[in-house]
Amino acid sequence: MSSPYAVLKNSIEKGIGESLAALGYSFQNINGTIETKGVAGDISCSVALRLSGAAGKSREELADRIASGIGRIAFVEKVTTENGFINFHLDKPAFSKEAIAYIMKRREGSVRSDERKTAKMIVEYPSVNPVHPWHVGQVRSAILGDVMSNIYEACGYVVEREDYIDDLGLQMAEAVWGTINAERLGIERDAKKKFDHAVGEVYVSVNRLLEREPQLIGDIKKVLASMEQDGTYESKLSREMAEEYVRAEYLTAFDFGMYHNVLIWESDIVRNNLLGAALGILKEKGITKRPSEGKYANCVVIDIKDLKNLPKELSGLREESKVLVRSDGTPNYLAKDIAFHMWKLGIIKDCFLFRKFMESQPNGAPLYTTGPGGDRMDFGGGYGAINTIDSRQSYEQMLIRVVLDSIGEGERVAMLKHLAYGVVELESGPLAGRRGTFAGYTADDLLREAKEMAKSMIKKGDLMGAAQRESVARAVAISAIKFEFLKVSPERKIVFSWKRALNFEGDSGPYCQYTYARAARILEKSGLTHSGIDGADLSQFTDERVFSLVKLMAMAHSMVEKAAAEYRPNVITEYIIDLAVSFSRFYENIPVLKSNTEEEARSKLAVVSAFAHTMRGMLGVLGIEAIDSM
Numbered sequence: 270m271s272s273p274y275a276v277l278k279n280s281i282e283k284g285i286g287e288s289l290a291a292l293g294y295s296f297q298n299i300n301g302t303i304e305t306k307g308v309a310g311d312i313s314c315s316v317a318l319r320l321s322g323a324a325g326k327s328r329e330e331l332a333d334r335i336a337s338g339i340g341r342i343a344f345v346e347k348v349t350t351e352n353g354f355i356n357f358h359l360d361k362p363a364f365s366k367e368a369i370a371y372i373m374k375r376r377e378g379s380v381r382s383d384e385r386k387t388a389k390m391i392v393e394y395p396s397v398n399p400v401h402p403w404h405v406g407q408v409r410s411a412i413l414g415d416v417m418s419n420i421y422e423a424c425g426y427v428v429e430r431e432d433y434i435d436d437l438g439l440q441m442a443e444a445v446w447g448t449i450n451a452e453r454l455g456i457e458r459d460a461k462k463k464f465d466h467a468v469g470e471v472y473v474s475v476n477r478l479l480e481r482e483p484q485l486i487g488d489i490k491k492v493l494a495s496m497e498q499d500g501t502y503e504s505k506l507s508r509e510m511a512e513e514y515v516r517a518e519y520l521t522a523f524d525f526g527m528y529h530n531v532l533i534w535e536s537d538i539v540r541n542n543l544l545g546a547a548l549g550i551l552k553e554k555g556i557t558k559r560p561s562e563g564k565y566a567n568c569v570v571i572d573i574k575d576l577k578n579l580p581k582e583l584s585g586l587r588e589e590s591k592v593l594v595r596s597d598g599t600p601n602y603l604a605k606d607i608a609f610h611m612w613k614l615g616i617i618k619d620c621f622l623f624r625k626f627m628e629s630q631p632n633g634a635p636l637y638t639t640g641p642g643g644d645r646m647d648f649g650g651g652y653g654a655i656n657t658i659d660s661r662q663s664y665e666q667m668l669i670r671v672v673l674d675s676i677g678e679g680e681r682v683a684m685l686k687h688l689a690y691g692v693v694e695l696e697s698g699p700l701a702g703r704r705g706t707f708a709g710y711t712a713d714d715l716l717r718e719a720k721e722m723a724k725s726m727i728k729k730g731d732l733m734g735a736a737q738r739e740s741v742a743r744a745v746a747i748s749a750i751k752f753e754f755l756k757v758s759p760e761r762k763i764v765f766s767w768k769r770a771l772n773f774e775g776d777s778g779p780y781c782q783y784t785y786a787r788a789a790r791i792l793e794k795s796g797l798t799h800s801g802i803d804g805a806d807l808s809q810f811t812d813e814r815v816f817s818l819v820k821l822m823a824m825a826h827s828m829v830e831k832a833a834a835e836y837r838p839n840v841i842t843e844y845i846i847d848l849a850v851s852f853s854r855f856y857e858n859i860p861v862l863k864s865n866t867e868e869e870a871r872s873k874l875a876v877v878s879a880f881a882h883t884m885r886g887m888l889g890v891l892g893i894e895a896i897d898s899m
Contacts, residue, residue: 271383273344273367274823277312278303280342281357285314288338294320306847310349310356311820318353328353361816368823372879377886380825382425388652390426391613392418395657396433399514400444401469403521403712405765406659406693409754411712412892413690414657415527416755416838419890421655423826424833429648430529433609436511437535438602440472442493443479445507447471449492454478463713464517468510497599499540508536512626519627519636521712525747526892528630530637531623531648537639538605543620547608548593550616554676557593569594569604573668577675582667591668603665610669614681615650623648653684655836660689660760688836691762715770719746722771723779744894748778751893756842776846781888782896784849788881789897791861795874814858815876818851822883829890838891845887852880 282299289296296302302316317332324331332350339348342357344364349356372379394414397407414430422428435441447454454474458467479485495503515532522528538544548569551557556576557569570590573583593604611617624643627636637646658666666687674682695710723742753770757763773779825844832840861877864870885895 272379272823272826273364273371274820274827275383277342277344277359277364278827281312281314281345284339284342285316285335285355287340288335289316289320291338292334294324296320305820305824308356309351309354311359311361311816312357314355314357315353317350317355321353359820361819364823365816365819368819369875369879372822372882373875376882377889379822379882380829380886380890381423382826382830384425386425386427388426389429389650390421391429391431391649391651391654392421393431393433393613393654393656394418396435397518398435398438398440399465399468399511399518400440400472402463402465403518405695405710405712405715405770408525408712408715408750409690409693409763410657410659411522411525411527412751412754413688413759413838414655415525416751416841416891417655417657417688417833417836419892420829420833420838420841423829423890426652429531429651431613431648432515432529432532434511434515434532434534435602436507437493437496437539439489439493441507441511442489442496443475444468444472445496445503445510446489446492447475448506448510463520464513465521466517466711466713468514494599496536497539504536508534515626519630521716523631524716524743525712525750526894528632528634528636530634532626532636532638533609533621534639535605537621537641538608539600540641541620541622541639543612543617544600544605544608546617546620547611548604550611550676551593551607551672556672556675565590565592565596567596568592571672576671578679579671580667582664583671603668606665607669607672610654610673610685612649613651613654614673614678614685616673616676616678616681618650619645621645621648651684653686655686655688657688657690659692661692663687663689686836688759690759691757693763693765695765710765715750716743716746718767719749719771722746723749723773726773741896741898744896745773745779745782748782748888748893749773750778751891752776752778752781752842755838755891756846758837758839776842778888778891778893781845781849781884782893784852785881785884785888785895786898787856788852788877788884791856791877792874792881793897794862795870812859814851814855818848818855818876818880821848821851822879825883825887828887841887841890845884845891848880848884848887852884855880 278300281303285299286296296316296319299314299316302314302319304313304315305311317328317335321328321331329350329352332353332355336348336350336355344359344367345357346360347358349358392414395403395407395411397403397410403411418428418430447456448471451458451471454471456471456474492503495501496507498504511534548557551571557571559569560566570592572590573579574589591603592601593607594600608617612620621639622641622643623637623646624640625635626638630636637648656666666689670682670685673685720742723745724738727738727741749771753772754763756776828840828844832838855876859873861873864873888895
């Protein structure tokens with residue numbers, strides 16, 4: 270059984286395409302001209318507005334000619350035109366009947382794609398440096414990556430969730446040096462403190478010391494050099510500290526309902542010669558050179574101007590060359606990231622061994638890791654990859670794409686997406702990990718504060734036990750936090766505010782949870798089971814308030830597909846706010862539990878049940894729990 274909305278939309282696209290062809294015109298993206306909000310019909314198409322200039326006709330005349338050539342379309346009662354728009358007016362009872370039947374059959378699955386794709390999409394997130402706890406900026410990265418993973422799974426893709434652990438960078442070297450010199454820093458390890466918070470204190474203390482004694486950076490760089498040599502004390506300590514950090518980090522991730530498939534360690538990229546293989550390919554393709562004199566003597570560099578298909582953002586830069594390997598033989602972040610992406614996209618294969626890092630996460634799935642021992646496994650080699658990295662890294666991410674394109678991997682590169690998100694700042698100013706401004710603004714702080722606020726808002730008279738109150742408060746808190754970060758377009762900067770983040774009203778996750786809970790209570794009060802309302806007759810519903818809700822529910826899976834195509838989770842938050850408002854309008858104007866006949870009651874309850882399934886499914890895509898009582 271196909272989605273009635275998909276059938277309708279595909280039929281409209283086909284009808285418009287055939288009419289345009291008969292008139293001698295073509296248009297590549299008819300789907301992009303179809304609109305459902307603020308339109309004269311139930312669905313409208315603006316293709317005539319886009320083509321009128323090239324066609325040499327007025328938009329009104331062209332719309333009339335296109336409309337007259339459209340044949341019969343399923344669920345469409347009539348086609349009209351107005352101001353150049355082609356408007357499709359639906360047979361409301363017929364469409365409602367099929368739409369509700371589809372939702373009732375598939376329940377929460379109605380928001381998911383009908384197709385199962387064999388392609389693998391790799392999503393990398395949050396990939397934070399293991400030197401301090403997640404702060405609110407990194408919460409945004411983690412939430413975006415997790416929800417994009419959910420969105421692609423809902424679209425039928427196989428999704429591999431990867432977390433890149435940078436256990437070799439200068440920041441990690443500062444934390445390692447600080448641990449070795451803890452006595453000098455006056456730091457004593459508190460065994461009760463989460464390790465990510467404990468190592469954050471070390472990292473901040475080292476940077477404060479560097480402000481007073483900048484010459485110490487030389488000692489820290491020596492530690493970094495030792496960390497990059499396999500088998501040294503510093504390399505072993507770095508890995509042990511990073512692993513302990515990751516275990517603490519994942520306690521936070523699990524609290525937010527986030528899970529991964531595999532950890533990829535920077536040290537393993539070096540240890541397993543992935544970097545060497547990548548540099549070999551670049552040299553073979555003539556992408557890199559090693560000057561013997563001048564500014565870049567004995568470095569491995571890329572001449573940016575020589576790369577293929579150079580975008581305008583990279584042309585005309587003062588920096589003509591980009592170093593990959595320094596003169597002392599140490600690779601930089603960009604070199605390792607190019608190598609990593611060659612593995613991600615299957616350009617380089619079978620370079621890692623994998624073992625279990627955790628036998629079982631709270632979702633029941635194991636978490637695997639690269640390492641010195643283990644087995645070959647089917648990780649990497651994706652059809653496409655999405656990286657949630659803040660917009661300040663756009664230059665490096667663009668350069669990776671251009672380098673891969675230049676070695677002849679343009680087809681793979683087309684499916685490599687940098688999901689650039691705007692940085693998160695505090696109302697008091699920018700976040701700076703080395704200065705410790707994350708203190709009080711960590712993911713753990715945020716969730717704790719939100720849970721306390723949620724508890725205070727749960728009605729005292731509710732017949733909830735302590736455990737249930739705790740569970741509901743946690744679900745509401747996570748909903749408030751996730752919605753705050755998701756409802757803004759990813760590229761926009763966020764100035765973090767406790768007041769907005771913990772907003773439980775208006776355009777918020779808790780408001781959407783509340784509308785679901787209201788629907789659940791209505792169904793409970795009715796006493797009818799799912800089978801009791803399945804197949805209800807909806808032919809009586811011509812009321813616009815009912816049909817607008819039905820149409821929105823029918824569109825759910827197309828909104829998920831749109832969010833995937835545009836890499837914008839806020840498409841879904843905007844949709845479910847509209848859905849919640851539409852249901853509230855329906856509920857306030859239609860006496861659901863008061864009906865003249867049993868059939869009328871069944872029909873109203875079928876709409877309520879369909880809404881509950883749709884809202885539950887869409888909240889699930891956002892990683893938000895639907896609560897029956899709140």
